[in-house]
Amino acid sequence: SAVISQKPSRDIxxxxxxxxxxxxxxxxxxxxxxxxxxxxxxxxxxxxxxxGSEATxxxxxxxDKFPISRPNLTFSTLTVSNLSPEDSxxxxxxxxxxxxxxxxxxxxxxxxTVV
Amino acid sequence: EDQVTQSPEALRLQEGESSSxxxxxxxxxxxxxxxxxxxxxxxxxxxxxxYSAGEEKEKxxxxxxxxxxxxxxxxxxxxxxxxATYLCAVNTxxxxxxxxxxxxxxxx
Numbered sequence: 001s002a003v004i005s006q007k008p009s010r011d012i013x014x015x016x017x018x019x020x021x022x023x024x025x026x027x028x029x030x031x032x033x034x035x036x037x038x039x040x041x042x043x044x045x046x047x048x049x050x051x052g053s054e055a056t057x058x059x060x061x062x063x064d065k066f067p068i069s070r071p072n073l074t075f076s077t078l079t080v081s082n083l084s085p086e087d088s089x090x091x092x093x094x095x096x097x098x099x100x101x102x103x104x105x106x107x108x109x110x111x112x113t114v115v
Numbered sequence: 116e117d118q119v120t121q122s123p124e125a126l127r128l129q130e131g132e133s134s135s136x137x138x139x140x141x142x143x144x145x146x147x148x149x150x151x152x153x154x155x156x157x158x159x160x161x162x163x164x165x166y167s168a169g170e171e172k173e174k175x176x177x178x179x180x181x182x183x184x185x186x187x188x189x190x191x192x193x194x195x196x197x198x199a200t201y202l203c204a205v206n207t208x209x210x211x212x213x214x215x216x217x218x219x220x221x222x223x
Contacts, residue, residue, distance in 0.1 A: 001161070010156070033211075042202070042215040043159075092158050101166070102206060103149040106158035 001099040002027055006092075006107030013083050013114050020079045021110045023093035028073035033104065034066070037090040046091075049076045083114045117142040119205050121214035128221050131192045136217045138203035139185040148186050150179050151202040153216070159202055162188075193221045 003026040013019050023032065034046040046066055047057045055068040069077045080087055090109045097105040122137045140148070147166055151159035163172040165181040172179045176197065178189040188201055200216040 004158075006158070043213045045211070090156065094158075097161070100149070100161050101147055101164035103147060103161055103164050103204070104159075104211065105161060106151075109156065109158040111156050 002029070002095050002097050002105045004093060004095065004105060004107040006110060008110055009108060010111040011113070013112065015083055015085065015114055017083055018079055018081045019083065019110075019112055020077050021091055021093070022077050023075070023107050025074045025095055029095045030073070031096065032070065032076045033094045033096075034068065034076075034078045035092040035094060035106075037092060037109075039089070043092065046078070080112065083112075085114045088112055088114045117205075117207060117210065117212055119203060119212045119214040121201075121203055121217050123217060124215070125218045126220070128190075128193055128219070130194060130221055130223050133189070133191045133193070135190070136188040136201055136219070137185060138188070138214055140203075140205050140212075141184075142205050142207045142212065144207050145205060146208045147206045148181055149204045149206070150177075150186070150188055151204065153200045153202055155200075162201075190219070193219070195221045195223050197221050 005024045007022045032049045035043040045058050046061045047055045049055045049068045049070040051070045067079045093107045094104040119140045150162040153159045163179040168183045170181050176191050180187045198221045200218045202216045204213045
């Protein structure tokens with residue numbers, strides 16, 4: 001199975017600042033997926049990051065708020081900008097994993113608290 | 116509308132008390148149903164993939180089954196370390212839909 005290293009594992013940020021989350025995969029993958037999990041909720045897809053092209057954002061998520069970079073086939077970053085308390089969530093990156101029968105392997109998550 | 120629903124939302128079991136978690140789905144096409152375990156503050160950890168009705172998968176005290184409309188995760192003689200949130204997800208080929216999870220607590 002793919003192994004994903006996600007950093008940071010947690011952070012406490014001031015309102016109005018930004019946080020950048022990094023994900024490194026141990027193999028080359030075409031697509032990487034970024035999810036948000038609000039307290040007590042399930043996973044919501046933010047965007048799909050493809051290497052060499054703009055990320056595809058889901059309804060309700062915009063590039064100005066959640067800019068994504070995908071410089072190569074093993075790495076991606078998600079920035080959460082202009083933070084507000086409503087952004088307090090767990091953020092997860094994932095990749096489709098052939099070893100799981102095309103399920104998703106997830107990073108360990110970033111717990112963001114905005115104060 | 117494609118949808119994945121899990122029940123119950125929360126379940127408390129005594130150690131050794133077997134039970135089942137349910138995942139029902141209504142999707143336009145099923146390419147796979149997945150079960151994950153999620154510990155607090157962590158990313159989901161893959162457990163099983165099921166593809167077709169009648170399929171079963173087992174791992175230690177866990178057994179997953181699939182019908183045309185739902186999947187069950189059976190937990191036999193659970194231990195406190197089985198306490199976690201269990202998520203199911205469905206891949207339709209176009210989308211990956213997650214349920215809201217069942218929070219399992221196993222009491223010693």
